[in-house]
Amino acid sequence: MIIELIGVVLGLVYIFLEVRQMWAMWIFGILSSLCYIVIFYNNQLYAEMGLNFYFVAMSGYGLYAWKLAPKKTTEELKFGFLDKSTSLKLTGVGVVIFAVVAWLLVKFSDEIFPHPGLADTFVMTLSILATWMAARKIIECWYLWIVADVVAVVLYFSQEMYLTDLLYVVYLILSVAGLVQWRKSVNGLEL
Numbered sequence: 001m002i003i004e005l006i007g008v009v010l011g012l013v014y015i016f017l018e019v020r021q022m023w024a025m026w027i028f029g030i031l032s033s034l035c036y037i038v039i040f041y042n043n044q045l046y047a048e049m050g051l052n053f054y055f056v057a058m059s060g061y062g063l064y065a066w067k068l069a070p071k072k073t074t075e076e077l078k079f080g081f082l083d084k085s086t087s088l089k090l091t092g093v094g095v096v097i098f099a100v101v102a103w104l105l106v107k108f109s110d111e112i113f114p115h116p117g118l119a120d121t122f123v124m125t126l127s128i129l130a131t132w133m134a135a136r137k138i139i140e141c142w143y144l145w146i147v148a149d150v151v152a153v154v155l156y157f158s159q160e161m162y163l164t165d166l167l168y169v170v171y172l173i174l175s176v177a178g179l180v181q182w183r184k185s186v187n188g189l190e191l
Helices: 002-019 025-042 046-068 071-076 084-108 117-135 141-158 162-185
Strands: none
Touching (some): 002 162, 084 117, 141 162
8 A cells, every 4th residue: 555655746747747847757667667667567457557567668768758868859849739650550559559468458368358357458458559649749648648547546446446436636737737738738729
């Protein structure tokens, strides 16, 4: 329970910093994800556990891209919208990720399937795409986070992971705030 509380606090700091577009978010993302690797393993949510390994790696990439990359590279990474080509590629990647992970969970895990397995896999797939999009400062990442957070709230409640469930309720609220904030940062656009 204590590791879940630590993960929740670190996760809250992460999302707050993400909404504020602050590079330090990635440090808290790494720490929170390390906690959640243990939490999800203990709760037999293996797709979510694997997702947190990905979060650690992507948080390292995000830290590099937002703060540590050579100044010229960092200046070229601006907040913006998803183009059609990238959208189609991400959709294809998402379908493949979902299919492969769902198959692996059915074939090789002791995770309860199809529920929460499909929900677990769905949240994982959207989160992988949204994290990559956030690292690239793509505004539409927030739409994926909103959908993933709604499904995660139901999933974690059903698993009696109440602190994590509360974290994802806050994530959901802050994802809406993040969408508004990031959109405003691009040419003063409003929702």
